[in-house]
Amino acid sequence: MRISGVVIVIWLIIGAVAAGQRGYFGDSKTNCAKAGNTVLTIISGPLNYIGVNPKVNCHTPQPSK
Secondary structure (H helix, E strand, C coil), rough: HHHHEEEEEEEHHHHHHHHHCCCCCCEEECCCCHHHHHHHHHHHHHHHHHHCCCCCCCCCCCCCC
């Protein structure tokens, strides 16, 4: 159980490094798609380095006039 926890933490750290290398943490403007891409990149962890490039397309409803 302890080893699996360590593996998960290392997996997420590698994903965060990949998200940082893609510039997801540098821009102050955030939208639904950018937040989703960041989260998916962190979750996919080391898979980012073998070609996985998760993307999210989302459309938020516009306020009525």
